[in-house]
Amino acid sequence: xxxxxxxxxxxxxxxxxxxxxxxxxxxxxxxxxxxxxxxxxxxxxxxxxxxxxxxxxxxxxxxxxxxxxxxxxxxxxxxxxxxxxxxxxxxxxxxxxxxxxxxxxxxxxxxxxxxxxxxxxxxxxxxxxxxxxxxxxxxxxxxxxxxxxxxxxxxxxxxxxxxxxxxxxxxxxxxxxxxxxxxxxxxxxxxxxxxxxxxxxxxxxxxxxxxxxxxxxxxxxxxxxxxxxxxxxxxxxxxxxxxxxxxxxxxxxxxxxxxxxxxxxxxxxxxxxxxxxxxxxxxxxxxxxxxxxxxxxxxxxxxxxxxxxxxxxxxxxxxxxxxxxxxxxxxxxxxxxxxxxxxxxxxxxxxxxxxxxxxxxxxxxxxxxxxxxxxxxxxxxxxxxxxxxxxxxxxxxxxxxxxxxxxxxxxxxxxxxxxxxxxxxxxxxxxxxxxxxxxxxxxxxxxxxxxxxxxxxxxxxxxxxxxx
Numbered sequence: 001x002x003x004x005x006x007x008x009x010x011x012x013x014x015x016x017x018x019x020x021x022x023x024x025x026x027x028x029x030x031x032x033x034x035x036x037x038x039x040x041x042x043x044x045x046x047x048x049x050x051x052x053x054x055x056x057x058x059x060x061x062x063x064x065x066x067x068x069x070x071x072x073x074x075x076x077x078x079x080x081x082x083x084x085x086x087x088x089x090x091x092x093x094x095x096x097x098x099x100x101x102x103x104x105x106x107x108x109x110x111x112x113x114x115x116x117x118x119x120x121x122x123x124x125x126x127x128x129x130x131x132x133x134x135x136x137x138x139x140x141x142x143x144x145x146x147x148x149x150x151x152x153x154x155x156x157x158x159x160x161x162x163x164x165x166x167x168x169x170x171x172x173x174x175x176x177x178x179x180x181x182x183x184x185x186x187x188x189x190x191x192x193x194x195x196x197x198x199x200x201x202x203x204x205x206x207x208x209x210x211x212x213x214x215x216x217x218x219x220x221x222x223x224x225x226x227x228x229x230x231x232x233x234x235x236x237x238x239x240x241x242x243x244x245x246x247x248x249x250x251x252x253x254x255x256x257x258x259x260x261x262x263x264x265x266x267x268x269x270x271x272x273x274x275x276x277x278x279x280x281x282x283x284x285x286x287x288x289x290x291x292x293x294x295x296x297x298x299x300x301x302x303x304x305x306x307x308x309x310x311x312x313x314x315x316x317x318x319x320x321x322x323x324x325x326x327x328x329x330x331x332x333x334x335x336x337x338x339x340x341x342x343x344x345x346x347x348x349x350x351x352x353x354x355x356x357x358x359x360x361x362x363x364x365x366x367x368x369x370x371x372x373x374x375x376x377x378x379x380x381x382x383x384x385x386x387x388x389x390x391x392x393x394x395x396x397x398x399x400x401x402x403x404x405x406x407x408x409x410x411x412x413x414x415x416x417x418x419x420x421x422x423x424x425x426x427x428x429x430x431x432x433x434x435x436x437x438x439x440x441x442x443x444x445x446x447x448x449x450x451x452x453x454x455x456x457x458x459x460x461x462x463x464x465x466x467x468x
Contacts, residue, residue, distance in 0.1 A: 051412055053414050062452065072091060086104040095168070128175075129164045131189050138184055228243050258445055280438075318461055336457060384398075
């Protein structure tokens with residue numbers, strides 16, 4: 001603006017007072033601390049009991065357990081054709097320890113793909129079991145006969161499950177329940193006849209089956225643990241049984257996992273721009289927040305120790321109608337004693353709320369750390385956005401018992417590490433490079449352990465997009 005030029009307002013009138021744009025040059029702006037959208041409630045980190053681990057490793061000793069075929073079978077899909085991965089056939093109890101890859105490949109090639117529409121019977125009660133069914137996609141329901149002859153649901157199975165596996169070792173077995181497709185299903189069928197033909201040419205497979213048939217059945221309790229012989233209710237002077245408690249020879253060990261990053265700050269910024277907020281502190285605060293978000297994600301999804309991947313197969317349930325109903329939540333609760341908490345994606349909690357609304361039920365809430373948390377049967381349902389939602393709009397709900405004293409799920413950490421700013425989280429100065437950049441190594445050590453299998457349960461394939 002030239003000297004003598006008159007300043008005018010937006011309406012074209014002469015300006016009569018100092019404008020706000022010029023006034024701000026002399027004012028001190030009130031600022032917020034740096035904000036971050038990634039920060040979530042992180043209820044898992046807050047509610048999980050943390051156990052201090054010395055030496056970076058936690059060993060879980062258990063009673064000796066005889067368990068086979070506890071996993072799931074994985075498939076590959078090419079167009080409309082589905083094939084089983086040969087090595088995944090080892091998840092069948094009869095092939096658990098079989099090592100010949102060529103024979104497994106031939107068995108995989110002999111699997112026949114079949115499609116079953118919703119409502120069709122896959123197997124009928126009382127019929128001969130001469131085929132093994134590998135469920136590649138869909139949901140099937142196991143039906144039995146109730147005490148008065150009515151149909152009774154024995155459970156729901158989904159992707160990766162198998163049925164009729166006893167046919168591989170015993171030709172005289174029959175189906176003890178009826179299997180019906182709850183949705184459209186893609187199933188791979190391995191016939192006993194094909195297995196016998198392969199065994200005639202493959203000596204290793206034939207010898208493997210003969211060895212399994214000759215091994216005496218182990219006496220176990222309902223949890224698969226070696227039974228402890230006891231006597232009760234006797235009189236006189238009978239011989240009292242002798243026994244001992246056997247342990248697993250190779251107990252599982254959990255090593256602390258690590259999440260790290262190098263925080264870089266220019267010395268000019270750290271020296272000159274520290275008022276009213278310390279730049280180094282704010283950079284470190286936001287970095288730590290991101291590190292904790294990643295830590296919770298790993299505790300849920302890590303393939304080695306994540307909760308979703310470490311839940312035993314018999315503790316995984318399928319919703320009977322796809323949506324998370326009160327009946328499914330009750331079934332999840334009854335699988336373990338002393339369930340302390342549920343973890344669910346917020347959209348799964350909303351879907352569960354819709355099912356409660358349909359039945360006219362109102363869940364109770366409790367106040368925890370100033371938040372109103374919904375409950376089911378008195379067990380709080382905490383939101384956790386780290387639980388994945390699939391492209392098919394399905395997710396999982398986790399239930400768990402926590403604490404060492406309760407043989408539950410625990411978090412693992414090591415307090416007292418060098419340059420610690422929080423338990424098991426450190427910030428170490430790494431020096432200043434030739435570009436005058438200060439470097440800090442920010443590190444978090446953590447893991448999680450499931451002490452006994454029934455401490456953790458998962459309701460899988462929960463549909464969250466159905467509104468009717």
